[in-house]
Amino acid sequence: MKVAYLGPKGTFSEEAALRFFPPNGTELMMCDGIVDVLEAVAEQEADKGIVPIENAIEGTITMTTDGLINYDVWIEGEAILPIALHLLTVEGADIDDIEEIWSIGPALAQCRDFTRKLQAKTKHFSSTANAAESLVKANNKGAGAIASELAAKTFGLEIAKRNIQDFEGNSTRFLIVTNKKPEVPETSKSMLLITPGEDRPGLLAIILNVFSSLDINLSWIESRPTKKKLGTYRFFIEAQMGVQEVSMQKAITILRTYGHDVRVLGSFDTKKL
Amino acid sequence: MKVAYLGPKGTFSEEAALRFFPPNGTELMMCDGIVDVLEAVAEQEADKGIVPIENAIEGTITMTTDGLINYDVWIEGEAILPIALHLLTVEGADIDDIEEIWSIGPALAQCRDFTRKLQAKTKHFSSTANAAESLVKANNKGAGAIASELAAKTFGLEIAKRNIQDFEGNSTRFLIVTNKKPEVPETSKSMLLITPGEDRPGLLAIILNVFSSLDINLSWIESRPTKKKLGTYRFFIEAQMGVQEVSMQKAITILRTYGHDVRVLGSFDTKKL
Numbered sequence: 001m002k003v004a005y006l007g008p009k010g011t012f013s014e015e016a017a018l019r020f021f022p023p024n025g026t027e028l029m030m031c032d033g034i035v036d037v038l039e040a041v042a043e044q045e046a047d048k049g050i051v052p053i054e055n056a057i058e059g060t061i062t063m064t065t066d067g068l069i070n071y072d073v074w075i076e077g078e079a080i081l082p083i084a085l086h087l088l089t090v091e092g093a094d095i096d097d098i099e100e101i102w103s104i105g106p107a108l109a110q111c112r113d114f115t116r117k118l119q120a121k122t123k124h125f126s127s128t129a130n131a132a133e134s135l136v137k138a139n140n141k142g143a144g145a146i147a148s149e150l151a152a153k154t155f156g157l158e159i160a161k162r163n164i165q166d167f168e169g170n171s172t173r174f175l176i177v178t179n180k181k182p183e184v185p186e187t188s189k190s191m192l193l194i195t196p197g198e199d200r201p202g203l204l205a206i207i208l209n210v211f212s213s214l215d216i217n218l219s220w221i222e223s224r225p226t227k228k229k230l231g232t233y234r235f236f237i238e239a240q241m242g243v244q245e246v247s248m249q250k251a252i253t254i255l256r257t258y259g260h261d262v263r264v265l266g267s268f269d270t271k272k273l
Numbered sequence: 274m275k276v277a278y279l280g281p282k283g284t285f286s287e288e289a290a291l292r293f294f295p296p297n298g299t300e301l302m303m304c305d306g307i308v309d310v311l312e313a314v315a316e317q318e319a320d321k322g323i324v325p326i327e328n329a330i331e332g333t334i335t336m337t338t339d340g341l342i343n344y345d346v347w348i349e350g351e352a353i354l355p356i357a358l359h360l361l362t363v364e365g366a367d368i369d370d371i372e373e374i375w376s377i378g379p380a381l382a383q384c385r386d387f388t389r390k391l392q393a394k395t396k397h398f399s400s401t402a403n404a405a406e407s408l409v410k411a412n413n414k415g416a417g418a419i420a421s422e423l424a425a426k427t428f429g430l431e432i433a434k435r436n437i438q439d440f441e442g443n444s445t446r447f448l449i450v451t452n453k454k455p456e457v458p459e460t461s462k463s464m465l466l467i468t469p470g471e472d473r474p475g476l477l478a479i480i481l482n483v484f485s486s487l488d489i490n491l492s493w494i495e496s497r498p499t500k501k502k503l504g505t506y507r508f509f510i511e512a513q514m515g516v517q518e519v520s521m522q523k524a525i526t527i528l529r530t531y532g533h534d535v536r537v538l539g540s541f542d543t544k545k546l
Contacts, residue, residue, distance in 0.1 A: 035385070056503045059335050059496075063382065080503065105378065105399075109336065112308070124399045126378075167500045201490040205481035212475035219504055221477060221496060223332075227440045230329045230353065231492055 004029045004037045004046035010129035010151035016081045016174045017050045018150075019273040034063040035070075041177050042071040049073070054173040055083070057165070058106045060222050064175070065236055068193065068265055069224070075191055075266025077176035081273045085111055085146050085165045088132055088157040093141040095160045102131040103146035111146050114164040120144075132157055176268070185267040187242035189219070192252070195226075195234040197259030204235065210254050211239065214247045236265075243267040277302045277310040277319035283402035283424035289354045289447045290323045291423075292546040307336040308343075314450050315344040322346070327446040328356070330438075331379045333495050337448070338509055341466065341538055342497070348464055348539025350449030354546045358384055358419050358438045361405055361430040366414040368433045375404040376419035384419050387437040393417075405430055449541070458540040460515035462492070465525070468499075468507040470532030477508065483527050484512065487520045509538075516540040 003021055006013040007030035017028055029046050031037045041049040051064045068075075085107055089098070101108065101120045108115065108122045115122060125131035128147035135145045136155045144160060145151070152159050196203055204223070211218055220238035241248050243264055255262045276294055279286040280303035290301055302319050304310045314322040324337045341348075358380055362371070374381065374393045381388065381395045388395060398404035401420035408418045409428045417433060418424070425432050469476055477496070484491055493511035514521050516537055528535050 054498075054503065056498055057500050059498050062332050104397075122399075124377075124397050126395075126397045169502060171503055173503060201488075202481070202485035204491070204494060205478060205485045208475070208478035208481060212478045215474075217474040218477070223494060225327075225329055225332050227330050229442060230327065230444055230446060 001025055001048065002027050002029050002046045004031050004040040004049040006031060006034055006037055006051065008127060008129045008133065010132060010148065010154035011127050012081060012083060012148055012172060013050060013052060013174070015148060015150045016052075016079055016172070016273060019081065020050060020077075020079045020174070020176065020271065034061070035067045038067040038071040038073055038177065041073050041179050044179050047178065049177045050079070050174050051177065052172050053175045054220070055106070056169065056171050057110055057167055062224065065222060065224050068236075069234070073177040073179060074181045075175050075268055076178050076182065076185070077268045078189065078270045079174045079176065079273050080270065081172050081174060083165075083170040083172050084149065084163050085128075086149060086152065086159045087114070087161040087164050088135065088145045088147050088152050089160040090135060090139055090141055091158055093144070093158070093160065095144070097142055098144045100143040101146060102135060102143055103128055104131065107146045110165045110167070110170070113166045129154070175266075177266070184244055185242060186244055187267045187269050189238060189240055189270065190243045190248060190267040191236065191238045191265040193234060193236055193263040193265050194255060195261040197261065199232055206258070207235065207237075207255065207260070210251050211237070214251050216241050216247055216251055274298055274321065275300050275302050275319045277304050277313040277322040279304060279307055279310055279324065281400060281402045281406065283405060283421065283427035284400050285354060285356060285421055285445060286323060286325060286447070288421060288423045289352055289445070289546060292354070293323060293350075293352045293447070293449065293544065307334070308340045311340040311344040311346055311450065314346050314452050317452050320451065322450045323352070323447050324450065325445050326448045327493070328379070329442065329444050330383055330440055335497065338495060338497050342507070346450040346452060347454045348448050348541055349451050349455065349458070350541045351462065351543045352447045352449065352546050353543065354445050354447060356438075356443040356445050357422065357436050358401075359422060359425065359432045360387070360434040360437050361408065361418045361420050361425050362433040363408060363412055363414055364431055366417070366431070366433065368417070370415055371417045373416040374419060375408060375416055376401055377404065380419045383438045383440070383443070386439045402427070448539075450539070457517055458515060459517055460540045460542050462511060462513055462543065463516045463521060463540040464509065464511045464538040466507060466509055466536040466538050467528060468534040470534065472505055479531070480508065480510075480528065480533070483524050484510070487524050489514050489520055489524060
């Protein structure tokens with residue numbers, strides 16, 4: 001089985017892929033971007049893909065929501081990965097000499113207090129792993145990278161300080177996508193993409209009331225711009241009920257009768273990594 | 274009047290500041306990050322600040338929503354800036370020789386089709402202006418920066434190709450913040466931050482129904498993680514009604530009676546730039 005994930009080596013996506021899929025029979029396929037992962041799955045270059053959808057601190061990863069709009073994939077699973085960010089340095093570096101912190105924007109934002117105390121400048125890279133690898137290549141003792149334990153292992157860096165993020169209990173939610181829609185998914189959650197047929201006052205309230213009138217609990221709602229003009233949105237709605245349930249089918253029928261476009265993005269269970 | 278904005282020189286934030294505030298009597302104060310802008314205003318180092326809150330393509334700018342949670346500022350205005358992204362190159366460069374595109378992540382994402390057609394690699398910088406300035410310093414004819422017309426002027430770059438973004442009609446919404454809450458703001462919009470007193474099924478539907486029962490139209494809803502655990506949120510709600518209106522006061526009273534924490538973030542009008 002070929003599994004597409006967001007590279008480079010040493011990212012949290014790789015860690016999630018390694019923990020979620022069985023080591024035997026899984027071939028990991030590294031991609032440059034989240035969109036490339038979804039494209040690889042949609043075009044059947046990979047059997048499955050794993051993409052981050054939400055981080056407990058940063059919120060929704062909009063590259064993923066927007067990619068789900070554009071590519072025809074089916075969400076068949078969800079995995080929650082605890083996130084710990086560490087300060088990585090090259091061998092022999094002293095934390096007191098660190099003048100620059102390298103990482104991706106969201107990781108820099110999550111470790112803002114730490115970076116401030118160190119009075120270090122920040123430098124942006126395309127991923128935590130890319131920052132770690134660049135540090136090794138530069139062999140720079142005056143800089144540190146914010147990245148994962150897996151990145152430290154992958155690139156042979158030292159963990160100068162553990163758990164430097166501002167808030168405890170950080171985790172990221174990943175979705176497992178495939179190009180094959182299972183016949184009858186017997187699952188506990190589902191995700192819908194609702195594109196309203198018209199823009200009218202109280203639109204979201206009306207949509208949400210359909211679910212509450214059928215006793216369907218929603219665990220996640222995300223509005224994304226339609227990219228046509230400011231102020232018009234489509235909605236990602238995650239329900240704590242699989243699409244096999246009669247109530248979910250009723251909700252979908254009612255929403256479509258109202259004139260909204262409803263796409264079932266998937267039906268799945270949650271796995272903690 | 275001192276106005277804090279997100280630097281460096283040549284960003285869209287600078288353009289918005291230049292267009293929104295009168296040139297006479299305005300002193301622009303450049304900040305390194307969105308959070309620094311809000312902090313400068315909250316700590317009265319600046320009289321006002323201007324921060325991006327939403328882009329028509331990328332959606333909500335979460336650094337701003339999260340900053341509004343943490344800093345005691347008052348939103349007194351809103352400005353909509355049309356966004357045009359161009360490919361900037363150093364003098365004498367040929368677009369056919371461009372092998373790398375430099376910019377900030379969201380701008381690279383917005384020009385994905387263009388970058389693909391050019392078969393160019395992407396390189397991440399902390400802002401569009403930072404990418405443009407780096408290009409000038411490197412005097413690199415094999416790279417191009419995705420940035421604004423203001424950045425081209427500021428750094429003396431050529432516009433090799435105009436309007437390279439995938440979608441037309443892009444614009445960014447900015448908020449104008451101050452540390453002085455006006456006595457009786459007579460305005461047409463307002464923004465609330467609602468932190469639910471409890472997490473229960475149908476919570477958002479119940480909150481939204483309060484507004485629709487009072488005939489208050491909502492123009493923007495954004496859920497942000499509480500940073501305590503995955504799946505718990507607070508809500509930014511923008512109403513098309515100023516806080517001076519009786520109906521808005523009723524909505525706030527009802528929501529507080531339900532046990533939710535309601536913070537009025539501001540009351541304002543919209544200005545098109």
